[in-house]
Amino acid sequence: MIGFIIKRFINYAILSAIATLSAYVLASMILNPAARYYGRNPRPSDQTVNAILDGLGVNPNTPVIERLWSWLVNLVTRGSLGDTIHNTSVLSEMAARAGTSLRLLILGTVIAAVVGVILGVWGAVRQYRASDQIISYASFTILAMPSFVIGILLMILATGLNNVLGIQLISFTGEYTPGLDGGWWAQVADRAGHLVLPTIALALVGAAGYSRYQRSAMLDVLSADYIRTARSKGRTRGSALVRHGVRVALIPMSTYFAYSFATILAGAAVIELVFSWHGMGEFLFQAIQQSDINAFTGAILFNAVLVLIAGTLSDIVYAALDPRVRV
Amino acid sequence: MEVLNELPISEPIEEPVAARPGKKPVSRSRMVLNRLRRMPRFWVGLVGLGLVILWAIFGLIPNAWNFTDLDVYNMGSSPSATHWFGTSDIGEDIYAQTIVGLRKSLIIGLLAGPLASLIAGIIGAFAGYLGGAWDKTIIWFIDLLLVLPSLFLFVLLSPIFKSLSWVALIFLLAAFGWMIMARVIRAQTMSLRERDFIKAARFMGVGTWTIISRHILPNVSSLLIIDATLGVGAAILAETTLSFFGFGIQAPDVSLGTLLSAGQGAAVTRPWLFVFPAAILVWTVLSASLVGDALRDAVDPTSGVNRD
Numbered sequence: 001m002i003g004f005i006i007k008r009f010i011n012y013a014i015l016s017a018i019a020t021l022s023a024y025v026l027a028s029m030i031l032n033p034a035a036r037y038y039g040r041n042p043r044p045s046d047q048t049v050n051a052i053l054d055g056l057g058v059n060p061n062t063p064v065i066e067r068l069w070s071w072l073v074n075l076v077t078r079g080s081l082g083d084t085i086h087n088t089s090v091l092s093e094m095a096a097r098a099g100t101s102l103r104l105l106i107l108g109t110v111i112a113a114v115v116g117v118i119l120g121v122w123g124a125v126r127q128y129r130a131s132d133q134i135i136s137y138a139s140f141t142i143l144a145m146p147s148f149v150i151g152i153l154l155m156i157l158a159t160g161l162n163n164v165l166g167i168q169l170i171s172f173t174g175e176y177t178p179g180l181d182g183g184w185w186a187q188v189a190d191r192a193g194h195l196v197l198p199t200i201a202l203a204l205v206g207a208a209g210y211s212r213y214q215r216s217a218m219l220d221v222l223s224a225d226y227i228r229t230a231r232s233k234g235r236t237r238g239s240a241l242v243r244h245g246v247r248v249a250l251i252p253m254s255t256y257f258a259y260s261f262a263t264i265l266a267g268a269a270v271i272e273l274v275f276s277w278h279g280m281g282e283f284l285f286q287a288i289q290q291s292d293i294n295a296f297t298g299a300i301l302f303n304a305v306l307v308l309i310a311g312t313l314s315d316i317v318y319a320a321l322d323p324r325v326r327v
Numbered sequence: 328m329e330v331l332n333e334l335p336i337s338e339p340i341e342e343p344v345a346a347r348p349g350k351k352p353v354s355r356s357r358m359v360l361n362r363l364r365r366m367p368r369f370w371v372g373l374v375g376l377g378l379v380i381l382w383a384i385f386g387l388i389p390n391a392w393n394f395t396d397l398d399v400y401n402m403g404s405s406p407s408a409t410h411w412f413g414t415s416d417i418g419e420d421i422y423a424q425t426i427v428g429l430r431k432s433l434i435i436g437l438l439a440g441p442l443a444s445l446i447a448g449i450i451g452a453f454a455g456y457l458g459g460a461w462d463k464t465i466i467w468f469i470d471l472l473l474v475l476p477s478l479f480l481f482v483l484l485s486p487i488f489k490s491l492s493w494v495a496l497i498f499l500l501a502a503f504g505w506m507i508m509a510r511v512i513r514a515q516t517m518s519l520r521e522r523d524f525i526k527a528a529r530f531m532g533v534g535t536w537t538i539i540s541r542h543i544l545p546n547v548s549s550l551l552i553i554d555a556t557l558g559v560g561a562a563i564l565a566e567t568t569l570s571f572f573g574f575g576i577q578a579p580d581v582s583l584g585t586l587l588s589a590g591q592g593a594a595v596t597r598p599w600l601f602v603f604p605a606a607i608l609v610w611t612v613l614s615a616s617l618v619g620d621a622l623r624d625a626v627d628p629t630s631g632v633n634r635d
Binding site: 015019142 | 413471475477478481482485486507568587594595598601605613620
């Protein structure tokens, strides 16, 4: 089992590394960081621009391979991801933003996985009943919405709710109220209030996909002989479903989770932007708009590491659920 | 030959067919159609999609306003008899704008979805048929694209595509929408490759490309049709997300995404600017995915992952 997980981990690690390096090369070929200096008035001299670009390590006159190598050497020897176009360290920018994104991602993914699995199992057990039909059509509808539409619709609903109640129960602009006075508890409550809508938005998108998948996996298991065997040897229906049904149906789910995690990441970035959070999603989009190669590569590295972690976690779950892997 | 001699040729075969016409073996496509006909989801999706397409074509005719018209006497008005979906801040008719945006989004979706399936079919069939180093390289490339969220790559590539026309966006969307289906096609091809008719073709000296296009692709065509249908919705979603953030369709072109982005700021105070285009978008994508899902069940009612 350990061998299996290590093998999978190495596979993911190599993939993440190649993804980051190719992101660097791709960004270097497409983005043109010099343009923002030439647009200035008075126009800086070529030497100045070259010196600035050399300082950042993004001068297009240097071959891409050379720049990639110095970026790698910088990362390995000094643990640095280079500087952003505003001359701040990419790593410190990311450290300031990562917490914001991780809070949304972890909460949203966990809620999505739990709710999705429960709804999927429920729908499979009560196939074609009213509750199953409602869950199915609801998840189809959610899957038909881009995540920014879900975010904005939730905002409209929350405004309606706030108006009805007459108080600002749910806040949805930014990640916290700037300049809020009060103790630690007031701060936590404020952040929690801001977290509600983005988390619901992300969890809805994830849960809709997971519930469809879990439902079909569960339907497959329900028709298997070993469920009947478990029932006939005296297990109750519930116990047979949970011990023998859900457990087996979760095995394909863990693979699906690893594959769908990139979609979750993209969804989270979009939701961050809609709710004007200053997280990694905004960082990535801004990096492209400002032609900031180092910042873009840093953001992709962040995502690649998250995919690596999610993939390894789902392999651990896979190995824990499937006894064939353990021998 | 002996078996043939034992079989009486004419009557005994004809008779049961005549006696029990219901038992007549039906062709595969007829079976799929029969299954489809009994699925309410298929009808809901098909009628929905048909209505949207008809509306996109003919919807502007009964409307008094064109999408470029500005009604300066009714700026920012709510839905009324003159402006069915209301107007924007500068007096644009939202109904007309929605139809023009819908046209562009539909065209992009209807072209990019099938194009992505075609790419998936060709690449997946090549990987599965050739095997070995080719297969390994292609699978690695697919995994790499699955690790990098394709939205981020779209955004990165958008500076190039912004300078080209909106048609380039179709190819961009297709270029990043084929990965998962290619893996499925590859797995199917690997089992097809060992079948006798493919072996026979190979030993007769038929070229790789001919085998793939004549024997493999027709055998996985049902999968590709399903994927193309589901891909329409996926492409529309990707296009609207990109255009919403200003990376996709550029002014003066209008799509549902740019329309939603324009209505975003007023979504809370004047919801009609946002809700009507959003509802049309959800309606379109939902219909396409219902049809795709029903097709998937009809073609392969026993497949575990896809079963409903």
